[in-house]
Amino acid sequence: MKLLAPSILSADFYRLGEQIEAVIKGGADLLHFDVMDGHFVPNITFGPVVLESIKKHCNIPLDAHLMIENVDKYIPEFIKAGADMVSIHIENNYHIHRSIELIKSLGAKAGVVINPGTPLSLLEEVLHYVDFVLLMSVNPGFGGQKFIPRSLERLRRLKEMVNAINPKVLIEVDGGIKEENILEVARAGADILVVGSGIFAHQDVQAQTRKLKNLLISSEAL
């Protein structure tokens, strides 16, 4: 099944609760959290207290993408706050095996994230022990950027690597996914599709979520 993961980075934070309820009613499968520290990426967003508040009212899994330094210090806090999935970057984690094992030992699904300019070959070893890979199709840091076209080719190659090394690994794709390209990304091998502005920039957030979810359902019927 293809999963739709709205990214709250593009939500209207004044109306966050209302907008989260709308995406859930619209058929969202996961809620994606872009955690940024102003060091690894040039933007600052939110920490575990925000996840903790949302978790109390949210019946779908929370997916935390950590764009931060010093992940081992914060992984336990995010999982305690309610993250069901936690992903960390291949680019800034020297002891990635240890960090992935830490995530799993605390009961969450563990993911590795790869930026658009990083060779896919770096994932070869880590594919043996992660639950999912998050392939960035924009440079991390901001919502509303354009999908980098080469990401489709990278996605197809990543799918081949996953099939050859560990077919249980899910592939999540994030950045610049909209109504216009969501089917192409799903067909190229994405299992989880993260959508920020492609949902929250619309007037009717619930209807837009439903529309994208129906597109994903239709992609599986073919």
Ligand SMILES: O=C(CO)[C@@H](O)[C@H](O)COP(=O)(O)O
């Ligand atoms: O991780 C990121 C940005 O760093 C993404 O999750 C974006 O938030 C997706 O937003 P859109 O590109 O869909 O607007």
